[in-house]
Structures are given as structure tokens and as C-alpha cells.
Amino acid sequence: MPLVRINLSNSYSAEERQIIGDTVYSAMVDIAKAPAGDKFLIFTRHADGELIHPAAAFMGMEYTSKIVFVQVFWVAGRSTDVKKAFYRNVADTLNEKIGIRKEDVWINLVDCAREDWSFGNGDMQYAPK
Amino acid sequence: MPLVRINLSNSYSAEERQIIGDTVYSAMVDIAKAPAGDKFLIFTRHADGELIHPAAAFMGMEYTSKIVFVQVFWVAGRSTDVKKAFYRNVADTLNEKIGIRKEDVWINLVDCAREDWSFGNGDMQYAPK
């Protein structure tokens, strides 16, 4: 059910994008307990000047043109601890695997309701509670 | 007031995109009772590898590169039955009109408040209740 929008520079290679997508997906399944196989991601690639970040340090962080915006729409209910672990895992893994600066990993979560999804076939797959 | 984001392969033609937009718009007006004329849609076209879906069947569904992601931001308050009818109508109509596989019609709804919209002129058109 999560829908993930990932916006990043077109200087990232196809292979890097795949690792980014796999990393976010794995964190959703392993940490946030999304169902296995629930992998729906939209990558939008950007030219210079289309992704704007603070020019100076913000809250002690500095950003580069390699900033990766990850926005996850999912069903409400994840705890604060799960969200913290999700952020930690994504940033650490992207840094380890392909050297993205942790400061450049930017994540926003948006809660939706169970009835707000149709994964295909015109059905509402999740009954509201 | 709905804002609709539609992300799809650049293999869809301009005519197909128009039908997709008209279909979603008609379902919003006819089923979800959006005001007539309230048609604001953003299409983003994607190259191969930018729209990621499960590689294997997920919840019994299989997806192709023709997957169409429809995300609707609108004012909260639609019932579960209305949302179900909305999903059904969009998937069935796109299948009938231009042969999109129903499994490839993917929809997410995001609820906003009445005061969260300015349709132009710098005004808040809907007063909060």
C-alpha cells in the first residue's frame, strides 16, 4: 500500500536508482511491516535547478545537489519508534551501499486511511476497521 | 478542489492521456460529487525504469509497464461506499475505453481540510465549517 515518490537528480544512474528503491522498499517491509511484495515507487529525475535545498546549513545540516527526496504515503498507525527506525535504516543503508551523504537523505511520511487505496482491479483491497 | 496526480509511462499517447484524465474527472464529479468543472490534473510521464511495481504477483495481481498511478488529493468526507464506487468506475471505464488492464489501475486518495485550498486569486474559496 505505500506509494513512494522519489525525486532526485538525473545524475544518479539507473543502477543507483534501483538500489535506492530497493532500500526504501526493504525498510518498509522489514521495519514498517508493509506486506512483502508491496513495492510501488515513482521516480522522477530532475535537472539542475529543479531540486531546491537550503543554500547554507539548516539545523546543522548541509545539502548537495545529490539530495534524495523520499515521500511515503501509507496507512496511518506506525509508531514514532518505527518511524525513527525507518529513517535511520534508509539513510544508513544508502550511505553504506552507494555512498550517499546521510544529510542528503530527506524523508517525509503522509498518513492515509485504510480505505484510501485501490491496488488494482477497481477494488478497495483493505476493508476499513 | 481535487488535485489529481497521474503518473504513467510515456508510451501512452496524448489521446490516451486525455481519456484517462476525462475518466478520472468524470468519476470525481459523477460519483464523488466534486463540483462540475473542477478539473485540475497533473500528468507526469515516465521513461522505462521510473515506475516500479512488484515483479511478481501481489495480492493476486500482476502489473505491467502500463501501470497508471492516480493520486487524488481532496476534501475529507467521502464515505467508504463512495470511494469503492470511485475505484470501480475508474478501472472499469479505462478498461472499456482504451483497454488498460484493470490490474494496472492504481489509486490512492489523500484527505485534506476545506481550508487547505486556494483555486486562484489568492483566495480561500471554501470557508472552514
Added chain:
Amino acid sequence: MPLVRINLSNSYSAEERQIIGDTVYSAMVDIAKAPAGDKFLIFTRHADGELIHPAAAFMGMEYTSKIVFVQVFWVAGRSTDVKKAFYRNVADTLNEKIGIRKEDVWINLVDCAREDWSFGNGDMQYAPK
């Protein structure tokens, strides 16, 4: 913390896009009291036919291909008056500075929670209240 998505025609110049981004950012800081420096914006440029608006007048407004969609994800809690002032400031300023028709300034706000953000480093910068 706000994440701003701006979708607009590719007929806007780089300089115009910069003014648009700076205008939205200034309104967030000056009016909506976002922290100074909190400037994260994603511009997506669109070809003809990708941004759909009502063909006829809607609620008394007419739109052109120069429509600018601004969608702001931020932490919930802004008052209705603040939101009104935000809309007013963005539309008026864009009109004054680069002549965008006020009817073509379209804004949607999406509320998120405090714990729904990681601005980098894998941290949850804002503790939930």
C-alpha cells in the same frame, strides 16, 4: 519542514522559477512561521497537455497554460487566518514580481505530523508532542 511541490509549464524561465520558489519560501517563513532556512522545493516542468485545468470558467476564475500548482506538505497546526494570508501573499507577490495572473496561482496544503519528517542524517528532527 515543509516540502513544496511546484508543477508548472516548461515555458517558465529558470529566473522565473527561482522567483516563484523564493516567493513561496518567503511566505512560509514570514507568514506561516516555518524556520528560516527551511527551503525544500521540488520543481517539475511540464510540456503542453500535461497540466490540465478547467476549459471554461470555474467558480468565476479562468485559467491559462501558465497555471502554477503549488502543493505544500507541512506540520499541522496553522490557523485558517494564517492559511488565508499565505494564499494572499503568494498570489499577490507572484503577480507583482513576474506578472503571473492571480487566477493562475493554485495552492493546496497537506497537513502531516511532527514525527513525519527526517531532514537528513537518518534522524527524526522534531520530537512528537
